Amino acid sequence: MIEPLPALxxxxxxxxxxxxxxxALLQAPPGAGKSTALPLHLLDEPWLEGQQVLLLQPxxxxxxxxxxxxxxxxxxxxxxxxxxxxxxxSRVSARTRLEVIxxxxxxxxxxxxxxxxxxxxxxxxxxxxxxxxxxLALALLREVQGALRGDLRVLLMSATLDESLPARLNAPLIRxxxxxxxxxxxxxxxxxxxxxxxxxxxAVRRALTxxxxxxxxxxxxxxxxxxxxxxxxxxDAAVYPLHGNLPPAEQTRALLPDSGGRRRVIxxxxxxxxxxxxEGVRVxxxxxxRRSQAYDPGTGLSGLRTGRVTRAEAxxxxxxxxxxxxxxxxxxxxxxxxxxxxxxxPPELLAADLAPLRLELAAWGVxxxxxxxxxxxxxxxxxxxxxxxxxxxxxxxxxGRITPAGQALLHFPTHPRLAHLLAAAPDPALAADVxxxxxxxxxxxxxxxxxxxxxxxxxxRAAGRLEAWAGAERLSxxxxxxxxxxxxxxxxxxxxxxxxxxxxxxxxxALARTEVARxEVARxExxxxxxxxxxxxxxxPPGDDLSREPALAVAHLDGAAEGNRRGPEGRIFLAAxxxxxxxxxxxxxxxxxxxxARTGRLLAQEELRRGALVLDTRPLxxxxxxxxxxxxxxAVxxxxxxxxxxxxxAQALRNRVLSLRAWRPxxxxxxxxxxxxxxxxxxxxxxxxxxxxxxxxxxxxDLLPALQAQLPWSxxxxxxxxxxxxxxxxxxxxxxxxxxxxxxPPVLAVKLQELFGLQDTPAVNAGRTPVLLHLxxxxxxxxxxxxxxxxxxxxxYFEVRKDLRGRxxxxxxxxxxxxxxxxxxxxxxxxxxxx
Numbered sequence: 001m002i003e004p005l006p007a008l009x010x011x012x013x014x015x016x017x018x019x020x021x022x023x024a025l026l027q028a029p030p031g032a033g034k035s036t037a038l039p040l041h042l043l044d045e046p047w048l049e050g051q052q053v054l055l056l057q058p059x060x061x062x063x064x065x066x067x068x069x070x071x072x073x074x075x076x077x078x079x080x081x082x083x084x085x086x087x088x089x090s091r092v093s094a095r096t097r098l099e100v101i102x103x104x105x106x107x108x109x110x111x112x113x114x115x116x117x118x119x120x121x122x123x124x125x126x127x128x129x130x131x132x133x134x135x136l137a138l139a140l141l142r143e144v145q146g147a148l149r150g151d152l153r154v155l156l157m158s159a160t161l162d163e164s165l166p167a168r169l170n171a172p173l174i175r176x177x178x179x180x181x182x183x184x185x186x187x188x189x190x191x192x193x194x195x196x197x198x199x200x201x202x203a204v205r206r207a208l209t210x211x212x213x214x215x216x217x218x219x220x221x222x223x224x225x226x227x228x229x230x231x232x233x234x235x236d237a238a239v240y241p242l243h244g245n246l247p248p249a250e251q252t253r254a255l256l257p258d259s260g261g262r263r264r265v266i267x268x269x270x271x272x273x274x275x276x277x278x279e280g281v282r283v284x285x286x287x288x289x290r291r292s293q294a295y296d297p298g299t300g301l302s303g304l305r306t307g308r309v310t311r312a313e314a315x316x317x318x319x320x321x322x323x324x325x326x327x328x329x330x331x332x333x334x335x336x337x338x339x340x341x342x343x344x345x346p347p348e349l350l351a352a353d354l355a356p357l358r359l360e361l362a363a364w365g366v367x368x369x370x371x372x373x374x375x376x377x378x379x380x381x382x383x384x385x386x387x388x389x390x391x392x393x394x395x396x397x398x399x400g401r402i403t404p405a406g407q408a409l410l411h412f413p414t415h416p417r418l419a420h421l422l423a424a425a426p427d428p429a430l431a432a433d434v435x436x437x438x439x440x441x442x443x444x445x446x447x448x449x450x451x452x453x454x455x456x457x458x459x460x461r462a463a464g465r466l467e468a469w470a471g472a473e474r475l476s477x478x479x480x481x482x483x484x485x486x487x488x489x490x491x492x493x494x495x496x497x498x499x500x501x502x503x504x505x506x507x508x509x510a511l512a513r514t515e516v517a518r519x520e521v522a523r524x525e526x527x528x529x530x531x532x533x534x535x536x537x538x539x540x541p542p543g544d545d546l547s548r549e550p551a552l553a554v555a556h557l558d559g560a561a562e563g564n565r566r567g568p569e570g571r572i573f574l575a576a577x578x579x580x581x582x583x584x585x586x587x588x589x590x591x592x593x594x595x596x597a598r599t600g601r602l603l604a605q606e607e608l609r610r611g612a613l614v615l616d617t618r619p620l621x622x623x624x625x626x627x628x629x630x631x632x633x634x635a636v637x638x639x640x641x642x643x644x645x646x647x648x649x650a651q652a653l654r655n656r657v658l659s660l661r662a663w664r665p666x667x668x669x670x671x672x673x674x675x676x677x678x679x680x681x682x683x684x685x686x687x688x689x690x691x692x693x694x695x696x697x698x699x700x701x702d703l704l705p706a707l708q709a710q711l712p713w714s715x716x717x718x719x720x721x722x723x724x725x726x727x728x729x730x731x732x733x734x735x736x737x738x739x740x741x742x743x744x745p746p747v748l749a750v751k752l753q754e755l756f757g758l759q760d761t762p763a764v765n766a767g768r769t770p771v772l773l774h775l776x777x778x779x780x781x782x783x784x785x786x787x788x789x790x791x792x793x794x795x796x797y798f799e800v801r802k803d804l805r806g807r808x809x810x811x812x813x814x815x816x817x818x819x820x821x822x823x824x825x826x827x828x829x830x831x832x833x834x835x
Contacts, residue, residue: 005033007176011041017172018153019047022145025165026157028176031323034157035125036069042121043097051120055100058131059271060086060244061251067100087413088478103133110140111363111410114148121153128158130347136357139372140364160312168375181322187335196220196287197227203285203330204265208237211328213282214264216272218317220289220306225267232265242268245440245471284321284329286314312344347376354378354386359395359406359416367400392506393420412482417504422479424503427496429480429488433457434500436475438555443468447544450555450576451494462489498576501553506586507534508554509578511613533611537569551578586610591620593627595635600695602628622693629689632698633681641674643698650704655739656723662743663765670710684710722765729754730822737771745787749774752783753811756820761789778808793818
């Protein structure tokens with residue numbers, strides 16, 4: 001008989017919602033029975049007659065635990081009414097009505113059978129975690145409901161749900177009040193010093209002394225669990241690790257009461273946060289840390305990173321102490337820090353490596369994410385990076401459609417990188433070992449050589465001493481079973497290991513900096529420093545044996561991000577040597593035209609390239625005018641405008657346009673400033689660079705047509721009216737205007753006598769901008785600068801006349817300049833003209 005649990009009180013409302021709606025949401029606190037009781041009560045619904053229920057859990061340990069609890073409540077074993085499926089493990093039978101599975105299992109089933117034949121209800125549990133696979137599952141299920149199965153029901157369950165979900169999904173929300181017991185929170189006085197494992201162990205010892213009941217401690221990862229386990233040697237309690245890499249039997253043992261009746265200490269990763277109630281736990285010790293995958297689409301690198309828990313995760317962890325009675329939670333951080341924690345973690349979809357998801361969608365027939373209904377659309381940069389990787393693995397074609405090779409990768413339940421390694425490997429036994437060690441590292445080793453790890457695994461296998469290698473050997477067995485091959489315990493060929501890594505990580509094949517042929521990177525020489533085909537730099541720790549290798553295939557490295565305390569290059573953690581011939585196998589000859597700054601000439605050559613790696617070169621004649629023009633334009637951008645010669649006419653045009661740009665900001669006058677011309681040389685200059693082969697021919701290039709081409713016709717037709725090159729003064733002389741690039745008034749340098757009779761200052765820009773008059777003596781020396789000619793005639797002129805009349809007596813100096821005849825000539829010349 002199933003024990004009454006709070007979630008069961010929602011059954012009438014939930015049944016009505018599922019009968020009327022294809023999608024519903026259930027919110028129920030931890031311990032309410034939503035996972036371990038409720039699904040069984042839905043099996044007899046009329047709309048489920050003869051059909052199965054699939055219950056999705058985000059973790060394998062939760063699948064096994066939930067299935068065991070559900071089966072036990074029926075007095076059965078797993079595999080009868082209640083079954084379970086995880087990767088490489090299936091416990092189902094013809095009688096099974098309720099399957100507890102991981103989210104990835106559902107994706108595989110949908111790919112084989114898009115209609116989900118025989119399934120009437122899919123339950124996505126712990127949906128608040130918003131795992132990548134859960135978001136993918138929901139998107140695919142919604143499409144199935146809309147296109148193929150209007151009768152298929154979907155139920156989302158969690159202890160906490162985004163309040164906007166009911167409206168976003170147009171689905172009813174049912175709430176269960178739950179049954180929670182109070183949990184006393186005890187904060188640390190200050191942040192613990194030193195390593196996390198010993199700090200947690202000290203808190204566990206304190207809890208065993210101060211409290212009764214079993215203790216559940218949360219640590220970020222396996223390494224910290226091992227440290228804490230070692231530090232707890234000798235305590236009066238049974239100490240059990242609990243993490244995803246343990247064999248299923250050991251995970252189950254950690255969830256059950258101790259066979260000797262002792263108190264238990266369970267050292268767990270975040271897999272124990274949700275889904276399972278561990279009987280007997282009254283005390284939680286929380287390190288406040290968790291380890292999760294983080295992905296950088298800019299570098300294509302992903303890896304485990306340790307960080308703070310969120311407030312929601314801290315509440316989930318503390319709540320484990322109050323599942324079956326009042327409890328206590330020890331938090332290893334000060335209470336003042338609690339408010340500083342992030343409220344919740346963003347959906348994994350927004351920060352994850354999207355290669356597995358994109359491959360699944362390609363197999364589904366989707367080449368653009370917008371084709372599906374998502375709660376959050378996959379980010380464009382990560383989507384593009386995933387496509388680039390999958391094309392490198394030959395899994396997608398140029399249009400984003402899945403290839404036959406990509407279809408073959410889906411046969412292997414792992415990341416596409418490792419699937420490609422397994423599918424294309426010439427040595428299946430070695431591929432099984434390498435793939436296993438890439439997923440499940442063995443004991444810590446000195447150095448980054450993966451071949452050493454492979455050989456140590458093989459030695460342990462041959463000697464029958466696999467305790468430290470249990471996880472890796474278990475995976476290797478599973479891959480060997482899929483590949484139908486026997487184990488091979490001979491020492492591995494390091495270059496064969498390198499070839500396998502190159503299959504999985506084609507953008508991480510690397511050439512030693514001392515071997516790099518390109519001049520711009522050859523400067524960064526030094527043993528142990530490498531350039532990757534993807535363009536990143538990476539280095540080995542000093543003294544690593546692989547430092548002497550000319551080429552590597554790299555599997556694990558951290559990101560080469562700005563601010564990295566190790567400098568601008570990534571750190572290589574796992575790699576194998578690579579033969580040059582294996583580098584060449586993925587290379588191709590690519591023509592390249594570039595400007596040689598040293599000689600000032602345009603050069604062309606063919607480069608044997610593998611990504612960013614240049615393996616060989618050979619000269620070519622310069623024959624591609626487009627490539628040549630682009631290379632010269634790039635050189636101008638790189639080296640500066642001093643490579644160009646602006647004629648007076650070209651510079652004048654720039655100044656006129658820049659003045660109008662400053663005077664008339666409401667109009668779209670182009671930016672011809674130095675900065676703009678440098679940044680856009682590939683656009684304005686390249687079309688006029690045909691035939692340029694050297695610094696000398698570039699310096700002779702007439703830039704006026706290139707600058708004129710930047711003016712649209714509508715503006716070019718106004719240029720001479722708004723900013724004329726010359727003004728005709730009263731004497732009849734046509735005098736050049738000098739414009740300023742900063743938008744100052746244009747300068748008209750003119751002999752004072754030539755303006756006699758002119759009342760007001762001339763203006764440009766449709767009369768808005770008076771020119772700046774530089775009034776000159778008969779010897780063309782400046783005597784006055786003004787923008788107010790009328791005022792000058794009234795006062796300033798007479799001061800100037802006193803000085804100039806004695807020096808230049810042959811020129812006219814009238815008493816009324818504003819009405820005098822303008823001239824550039826002497827008085828005698830004027831008299832001769834009158835005669």
